[in-house]
Each structure stands twice: as C-alpha cells, then as structure tokens.
Amino acid sequence: MPSTQQPPIAGAAIDPTSLRAPSLDDARVERVAPAHLRERLEQLKNDGFSMLLDLGAADYLQRVPRFDVIYHLLKMPMAPAPVTALSPQRLRVLCGVDGTSPHLPTVTDLWKSADWAEREVFDLFGIVFDGHPELRRIQMPRDWEGHPLRKDYPLRGPARERSPRPPFALKSNVAAGTPPSGQTLEALQEQVKRAAEGRSTS
C-alpha cells in the first residue's frame, strides 16, 4: 500500500457535487444558503420529509465556501403503515459553510436524531451548530485537539508525521551520551567519558 502522508487533494474538480446533474441516485438534490437553511428544512419537514436519515459533512479545502453539510431526508409517515401505503422519497440538501468560522443553525429541535449527528460533525470537522443543547466531542477523547476529518489534518495525526530512527540506534549519538540498549550504567558512563576524552584530544 502506498502510504500517503499528504492528504490526497489531487483532482482539479473542486466542487464534484455540481458536476453530475440530475443526481446519480434516487434522491432529489437541493443546495441552500446557510441563511435560508432553517426555513427550508422546516418547510420540507412540514411537506412530509419527516425523517432525517443522516447529517454529514465534507471538506473541499480549496473551495469557497470550504465545507458542505449534507442533510439526507426521507419522506415517511409518522404512524404505522404497511408496505403498500409507503411511497418513500429521498431528498438531499447541501449547504455550503464558510471555512474561517464555520457556523450553522442547529436542527435538533426539528429532528431529535440530529443531536449526535451534529456532535459528530462538530467533533470531526469543527463546524459549530448554534443552539445545540450539548455540543461536545463524541468520537474523539474530550481533550483532543484538531478535527480529524478535515483535509488538512494528517492521516496519522499531528506531530506523528515521521517516525525517525530512535536516537540510540545512531552511532554518532554515542558521543552525545545516549545510552545504547543493554548496557550497565557504569559501562555507559565509561563509554560517555571515553567519547568525551576522544573529542577533546582530537
């Protein structure tokens, strides 16, 4: 497997979502501005899109606005219904979010299930949902820094970019007093002393 430490921002297509219209799947696609998001989603919910299937995000690093938050909606009755009475329909609402201070209004009051989904987007992308009752990290530990699913976040995490050979594996480090493994303290001190003498005489 080719290990890529660089995030793969290869394609020239900065906004792949705009390229295939009509959509490839069975969903209708809409794009709304953040200012009209609440209004539109409320309207859709009243039109019968009563289930929020999923809430996710994507990071298009070089695009303005940088993020997309994606709402997958499903038309679903709120009461028991047999197969024949169902006419499910899917709808995808995309909303661009600015990269410098990503903010969106919450939809937890419309759909209860948005709670954990918004926390996850906040955790992994750093998008803040205003009005969310308890916006804190959900997947990563509480004291984690950074948002792992952003494209500028390295695959193995920050400060783990290279795995250099340990210092004691290098012969030149003996001079600096780094103990090679498997030796007693005295032998080490002796070795360090000899190395220091050798340096001063040469």
Add this chain to the structure above:
Amino acid sequence: MTMTTPLTPEIVSHEGNSMVLSMGPQHPSTHGVLQLMLEIEGETVAKIDAEIGYLHTGIEKSAENLFWSQAQTVIERMDYLAPESNALCYVLACEKLLGITGEIPERANQIRVLFGELTRLASHCVWLGTHAIDIGAITVFFHCFDLRENILDLQEAAGGARMHPNYMRIGGVNGDLPAGFLDKLDALIEKFPKLMRDLRGLLQANPIFQDRTIDVGILPAEEAVRWSVTGPALRASGIAYDVRKAFPYCGYDQYTFDVPTRTEGDAYARFLVRLDEMEESMRIVAQVRKRLDVPGPVMTSNPKVAAPPKETIALSMEALIHHFKIVSEGFRVPPGDVYHAVESPRGELGYYIVSDGGNRPYRVRTRPPSLYNLQALRGIAPGNFIADLVVMIGSLDPVFGEVDR
C-alpha cells in the same frame, strides 16, 4: 454555543433520591465499548446519556487514503457482524459513480443477494445469542452459533475468510462459487427449518423471556421516525419501511418475500420481527439457489475496473500492462457525489461518496444505522428500570464497530 454539564459520576445530586451511576464500559451487556451515564431515582432511570467512541478507528479517514478497491477492506470492518452488507453498499455506490450499474452480470447480482441474506442471518444469530445471554438464557447461544458457523463456512468457501471475506468487488464478485458450494448451501437450506423451530421453541413462548421483554422499551412509530430509527426496530413499531422494497437494488424486486411488521414496538416485538426476518431471508436464499444452477460470468468485462483474466496475462503484453496498472495504481472514478443505501441487518445502511476524479475516494460518509438506533435509547429508557436497560440495548442490536467507525 451553550454548554451544559455532561453527566459525570462526580456529580451526585443530594436533592431528592437522584444519583448518577456509570454503567459500562465494563458492564457485560455493553460488551466493553459503551458507557451509559444514568441519573437514577431508586431503580428508575430518570435521564440517560451515552458515551461512545471507544472503538473509533477513523475508518472514514483511512478510506480517503486508500484506492477505491482497497477502501473496501476497511469498510467491511465497520459492521463486523455483517461485513457483506457494508461491502455490498460500498461497491453499489462506486458502481453508480462509475456508471457501470447496468453492466453487472446477472449471476454476480444473484451471488450478491445470496450473501446479503446469509450475512443477515449470521448477524441475527449473533444478536439472538447475545441478547438471550444478556437476559439469562444460555442454551440459545450455542444453537445460534451452530447456525452461524454453517454460514461462515459458506463465506469461507467463497471468499477465503470467515469474517471479512472481501468477496464483493466493484464490478461483480471475486471469482465464481467453488465446487461443492451449492451442496453445502442445499444442506443448510434443508436443516434451517428445524434450527428455526428449536430457536423459537427455546424463547418465543418462554414465560421468563416474555416477562423480561413484553412492554419493555416501547418505541411508538412517531418517536421512531423522530429518532431516525430504521430496520427491524422501525418495523416492530409498525412502519414497513424496508430498503429492499422501497428502493430495490441487485434485483431484489425479482424475489418474493414479505416485510414482517408488528405494532407493539416493545422489545418482544423487535424479537419477533427479527425471527420472522430470518425466515424471510431463507426464503430469498432458496429462490436464489434455484437460479444459481445456470453458469455465467461473475465480473464485468469493462476493462476500466476489471483486471484482465489471469490466463491472458501470459499471452498478451497489453493484458500484463493493464493488470499491472490496475493493481499498482488503481482505477480512476469520474467526479461526482452519490448516496446509496442497502437494508443491512440493522437498518438503512447508506454511503455518501464523493469522488474528485482521482484513484482514491475523496470522502466516504457512512449512514450508520446502529448509531441512530442506539441514540433512540435516550428516548425510550427514561422511566424504565435499570435492569431493563440490558434488554433495551440488546433489542436495538447496535454494533459498535459501526457506531464508532
């Protein structure tokens, strides 16, 4: 951003009778990967909060850094009890992006349906076995794992591995079914009714089991929709939403099967729906079996995604180069975004995939059914006893590889 204080064991309210109790991650019924923070009044749960993320392994991030075909190997590990469902959904989404959905051979689709259903059976076996153990019935577990072992044998025969066979491929499946496979499948179809009779006989009319599950964790249809619950849990509340019927894929519309539903919405209804589902799955498997006698190709011949047949590599320079390119560089997928969903054993499993035209996925977002089903616990648990929480978690059947990803 308003922040409320999360429930932590240090906070003990001395007003009234309420106190905060941490359940898990060491509690046996949470299987080591879920922590529930409970505010309790006596034995009754007043408020519940869940800590997840114990199994978070960054699969979505890893997938962005692998070739399209390599990403499938990590994606299979999300729902480790039903790896074929995950793989199936991912390859179907990729095929839509590539525009080769119509080129998949008939036999490949049949094999996909076969394994989609077998994996559902195997997954429900683990659910039933562990659910019964959580409640106190130990014998069921052995019967369930006996049936599951038969299915894993089939998986191993076809894909080469018991748990994560990586058998589904973009463009078809990896190789035809091996010799002797259909005989084993026939034997399983034949002995299945007896196994099912045993399982039902052990639990369905068992008064202890009924006492523990009837009227426990009631989830009304309206609440289920608000919490985005899908799969057997939604159908036990009366809404017959099944992706296989609503948005058929892989030719599911050619098979006859029913969507079992109940209206009670309690843990016992979810148990009955899953048992009925196992029988429906076997009904589909038997129908697929009849069609599998006709041989045919199992992989698309589209040179864009499929490596040339092995025997041509020694004869043709172009085939050798082509094979080398596909293995070392992967294939490119035209830019665009797509959402595809399948009915996994736990509900609607969806993948939202974005391609930027490169040889690696740009973004792979999973719609994890377990995450949403587990979240509904916050709606149904308050007002119930602590002891019934074990039944409720079990009846929602979350798989934490998928909740945490």
